[in-house]
């Protein structure tokens with residue numbers, strides 16, 4: 001049975017493992033960077049369509065040691081790449097190398113490309129062109145201390161690109177990071193969710209798609225596997241039909257998004273509309289200083305600004321003080337999850353966290369903290 005690797009934002013491998021198991025996939029290994037699972041290609045299509053947390057689904061094809069360029073070339077030559085695409089299709093090599101004899105990743109990428117195109121030339125007398133923006137075949141090469149691993153990217157563009165976000169505020173969360181955090185929060189998918197710093201709407205749109213059972217990949221036009229020779233259109237169409245049939249039209253609760261910035265509210269509304277979830281989310285321009293519970297009970301999940309990319313620290317202190325005050329005085333009996341990359345600002349909340357996770361938002365080390373308002 002083939003093995004596939006689902007990569008995830010750092011800190012979310014456990015959540016991804018649970019998600020893939022819930023999808024019925026056979027998880028075989030887990031590391032900091034993601035989860036390995038064993039499956040036929042249908043399982044690979046399924047993970048691409050349904051995983052809310054994975055960044056990409058890769059098909060590992062080669063592992064070897066190489067110290068010299070010729071060793072690298074020969075190892076690549078041993079694997080038949082002509083089975084993946086036709087010679088008139090395009091490809092790209094994405095290489096990253098660390099702590100090895102060959103330390104120039106452009107050189108490594110070129111050597112791998114040469115080994116692949118030579119195979120096509122020998123067999124067909126024609127070679128695939130390189131296209132770095134929209135290639136049909138993306139080959140990923142990773143090397144650490146002369147140990148190489150080579151994979152085929154079955155996703156194409158990264159899976160956080162769901163296709164519903166056209167415009168964003170400054171410092172938006174990636175969709176798969178937001179979905180992973182919702183998974184960590186253990187939100188039950190059956191109760192209201194409130195976001196005081198809604199920005200482009202990512203948390204609430206992801207949550208609404210979960211509640212309405214809308215597959216995260218349903219709005220995407222293409223995936224990498226669609227360009228591969230073995231693509232089975234009938235199997236894919238069946239998965240898409242099943243996903244659409246399982247969607248819900250209505251749910252007996254709502255989502256509430258607030259933001260001080262009117263432009264953010266307009267952007268979030270547009271994004272929610274494109275995602276097909278605007279009928280279950282209410283948006284309102286309002287400051288965290290004045291916001292009051294829009295329903296009797298629910299869960300709060302927020303990503304306030306934290307200075308690494310936007311805002312200045314003094315103003316942000318006031319925002320965190322307002323957030324702490326609002327939670328303490330107006331949201332008694334609620335639970336709140338806060339994602340922040342700034343420890344000092346978290347101190348300004350003047351609240352004590354009952355649970356915490358370490359998460360990376362890109363390269364920024366963040367904390368995802370739970371507060372229970374008694």
Ligand SMILES: C[S@@+](CC[C@H](N)C(=O)[O-])C[C@H]1O[C@@H](n2cnc3c(N)ncnc32)[C@H](O)[C@@H]1O
Nearest residue numbers: 172173197199200202259260261287288303305
């Ligand atoms: C880091 S962004 C949130 C990004 C959002 N999670 C997303 O994925 O797009 C922070 C948001 O907080 C809003 N904001 C800043 N100060 C605020 C305040 N006092 N009350 C409410 N919203 C505020 C900003 O307008 C911005 O949209």
